[in-house]
Amino acid sequence: MRRLLLFSLMILLGTSGRAFADPEAIPAFKEVDSMDARVQGCVTCHGQNGQGTNNGYYPRIAGKPEGYLYNQLAAFRDGTRKYAPMNYLVAYLPDPYLHEVAQYFAKQRPPFAAKEALRADAAATARGEALVARGDAAKGVPACSACHGNGLTGMEPGIPGLVGLHPNYVVAQLTRWRVGDRHALEPDCMKRIATRLSDADVAAVATWLAAQDAPADPSPERSNLVRMPLACGSQR
Amino acid sequence: MSRTSLALRIVVGFVLLAVLAIAALYLLRPRMLPRTAGPSPVNATTQTINLGEYLARAGDCVACHTEINGKPFAGGRAMATPFGNLFVPNITPDDETGIGKWTADDFYRMMHTGVSRDGTLLYPAMPFASYTQVTRTDSDAIYAYLMAVPPVKQVNRPHALQFPFSNRELLLGWRTLYFREGEFAADPTQAAEWNRGAYLVRGLGHCAMCHTAINALGGSSESKAFEGGMIPNQNWYAPSLTSNHEAGLGNWEINDIVDLLQVGASHRGTVYGPMAEVVYNSLQYLSDDDVKAMAVYLKGLPQRDSEPPPTSQARLVDPRVMELGRAVYSAQCVVCHGDEGKGHPPAYPPLAGNQSITMSSPVNSIRMVLNGGYAPGTMKNPRPHGMPPFSHILNDDQVAAVVTYIRVAWDNSGTPVGPAQANDLRKILPE
Numbered sequence: 001m002r003r004l005l006l007f008s009l010m011i012l013l014g015t016s017g018r019a020f021a022d023p024e025a026i027p028a029f030k031e032v033d034s035m036d037a038r039v040q041g042c043v044t045c046h047g048q049n050g051q052g053t054n055n056g057y058y059p060r061i062a063g064k065p066e067g068y069l070y071n072q073l074a075a076f077r078d079g080t081r082k083y084a085p086m087n088y089l090v091a092y093l094p095d096p097y098l099h100e101v102a103q104y105f106a107k108q109r110p111p112f113a114a115k116e117a118l119r120a121d122a123a124a125t126a127r128g129e130a131l132v133a134r135g136d137a138a139k140g141v142p143a144c145s146a147c148h149g150n151g152l153t154g155m156e157p158g159i160p161g162l163v164g165l166h167p168n169y170v171v172a173q174l175t176r177w178r179v180g181d182r183h184a185l186e187p188d189c190m191k192r193i194a195t196r197l198s199d200a201d202v203a204a205v206a207t208w209l210a211a212q213d214a215p216a217d218p219s220p221e222r223s224n225l226v227r228m229p230l231a232c233g234s235q236r
Numbered sequence: 237m238s239r240t241s242l243a244l245r246i247v248v249g250f251v252l253l254a255v256l257a258i259a260a261l262y263l264l265r266p267r268m269l270p271r272t273a274g275p276s277p278v279n280a281t282t283q284t285i286n287l288g289e290y291l292a293r294a295g296d297c298v299a300c301h302t303e304i305n306g307k308p309f310a311g312g313r314a315m316a317t318p319f320g321n322l323f324v325p326n327i328t329p330d331d332e333t334g335i336g337k338w339t340a341d342d343f344y345r346m347m348h349t350g351v352s353r354d355g356t357l358l359y360p361a362m363p364f365a366s367y368t369q370v371t372r373t374d375s376d377a378i379y380a381y382l383m384a385v386p387p388v389k390q391v392n393r394p395h396a397l398q399f400p401f402s403n404r405e406l407l408l409g410w411r412t413l414y415f416r417e418g419e420f421a422a423d424p425t426q427a428a429e430w431n432r433g434a435y436l437v438r439g440l441g442h443c444a445m446c447h448t449a450i451n452a453l454g455g456s457s458e459s460k461a462f463e464g465g466m467i468p469n470q471n472w473y474a475p476s477l478t479s480n481h482e483a484g485l486g487n488w489e490i491n492d493i494v495d496l497l498q499v500g501a502s503h504r505g506t507v508y509g510p511m512a513e514v515v516y517n518s519l520q521y522l523s524d525d526d527v528k529a530m531a532v533y534l535k536g537l538p539q540r541d542s543e544p545p546p547t548s549q550a551r552l553v554d555p556r557v558m559e560l561g562r563a564v565y566s567a568q569c570v571v572c573h574g575d576e577g578k579g580h581p582p583a584y585p586p587l588a589g590n591q592s593i594t595m596s597s598p599v600n601s602i603r604m605v606l607n608g609g610y611a612p613g614t615m616k617n618p619r620p621h622g623m624p625p626f627s628h629i630l631n632d633d634q635v636a637a638v639v640t641y642i643r644v645a646w647d648n649s650g651t652p653v654g655p656a657q658a659n660d661l662r663k664i665l666p667e
Contacts, residue, residue, distance in 0.1 A: 025629065028571055037583065043624055044628070045628065079305050090610065092612035097618055
C-alpha cells in the first residue's frame, strides 16, 4: 500500500506532465474580485473547496462550523494555536475577513475522499469504535459523538466534524492537546478528554474515524448544550 | 635594566592603559541632556494624546513592544538578533514595571540619545539612531499618549545576549561608529512635502533599520543608506530603495508608491513578510498627506546602484531548467499571474518588469513560492488576495526552476537561482 502511495505520489509530482499536484490543489477561480479568488491562498493544502488534499496531513475544512473555523483562524493569527505556515499566512488579516473566510469554507459541501482502508487489528478497531460511540466511563472519557455529533459532522457553533480527516492529523491534534500545545477556548473540554487518552487510544480513534463512510448529511448538528457532557468554551 | 624595574614599567603601563580606557569610556559616554525649564506636560490635552497615538503608529512602537497576543505596549516580546535574544521592555505607564515614573524629559532623552532613564545605554534594536530625528514636540506627544494607555504590571525579562554583547559598555563603541545624534533639520531647498516625508522616513518610520544593510557589528553606515540588505534573523531581503533594479521608486508613479505603503497592494507590487507587518500596524493608519509625503521623498532618493546589472553571461539559463520552470509556471502560477506575467494588479501582482522579482537577491521570490503569503488586510484593502504555499508540492529543483523562469522570462533582467538556495530557505520556519 505504502509503495503504491509513493508511486502515485511520484506520478503526481512527476515533472514530465503539467500536473505537479492533485488537480484539487491547483489554484483556479473565475472572477478576480470574488471569495473564490481570495481563498486561493488556502487551496494547495486544503483543496479548492476545502475538501483536503491527498497529502497525508492537511485537514478537510469544508463544512466545519463557521465558529470553529473562525476560532482557528484567529488563534493562528494571534499565535495561540501554533503551526508556523498558518501563523505566517494569516498574521495580518483582520477579524471581519477571517469571519468571511470561515463562512466561505463552512458553506462548502464538496464530496468526501474515498475512506481509508482500516489498518488496525480487531482489538484496536473495537476500542476505536467504542471510544467514538460510547466513550470510556472508567477513564471519564465521554463518547466523541456526544459533542461531535451522531454523524460526527460536528456541532454548531464551535465543534468540528471528524469525518474525512487524515489519521495523521487527528493523532497530531489529540497529542498536541495532551502535551498542552493546542488549546481551545476555556473551559477547554478537549484538553480534559485528550489527557485521559493513551497513545493507543488516540491511534485507535484516529484509525477508526478515517475508515468510516462519508455521512449522508455532512452538515454539522445544531447547538445542543443539553446533551453535551462537558462545558466547552467554544459553545458559549 | 633590573627585573623589578621592568615589572614596574609593565605595571605602570597597564595602569596607564586602564586610566586611558576609563577616561575614554567616560568621555564617550553620552552626557545627560539639560532639563527643560518648564514642568513635565502632565496636563496633556486629548488633542496632544491623539497626536501622540498617531505618531506612535508612525513609529510602529506596538510591533516590538507587544508580545504576541499580549497587552499593548507591555513588552516581553523576544527579539531575535544575531547576538542573542533581546526582550523588549514594558512601556506602559506602570510605576514599578513600566515607564510610569518617567518624565517627558526622560522620554525625550531616550528617544534622542538612546540612553534610558537610569543612564543605561540602549541596544540599537531600539531604533534611536532614527528616533533621534524626532522633534521635542512630537516626542512629548508620544510621551503623553503612552502615559494615557492602560498601565500593565509586567516585569521586564532580562536580555539573553551572548558574551561579550551582554556587556552594555561595548555599546559605546557602536555608538561612536554608527550613531549620530541630532534632530531632523529641514532642507530649505526642498518643498515642505518632501521635508515632511524625509522626517517620517528617516525618523519615526525608521525605514533604515531594515532597508540599510547591517554589518557584522550590527551597525549600518550612512553612505549605504537605503541600499537594502538581508534582515537579520527574519530571512527576508529588504530591497534597496535607491536602486531602480530593486525597490528604487524612481520610475514609479506617486499613486503606486502611496498604495504600496498605505493599502499594502499596488499596480506595481504587493507587500509581504516584514513589510506587511509595517503596513498592517503602522502605515495604513497614516494620513493620505503623510503617506504621499513619504512617497515623494522616497521617489526622490538619489538613484545609485551598488552593483552593476548582471552580465549576459550571468543570465544564461540551462534550457532544461527553463523548460521545467515554464512547466511549473503553466501548471501552478498562470491562473493568477497570467501567461505574460502581467498578473491582475492589485489583487495579484505583476511578475513581468517587477523589480522585486529581478533584483539580485532571489530570497523573497523563493520564499513566496515556498510559503505563499497574504497581503495585509488594511482599511483600504480589508479583504486581500493571497498566494498559497508550494513547499509541499514542489521540490527544490522545481522551486529553483520556476523562480529562475519568472526572473528571466518576459524580458525580466534577473539571474538563475539554484536548488541549494531553495533548499536553504525551505529549512527555516516562515515568519
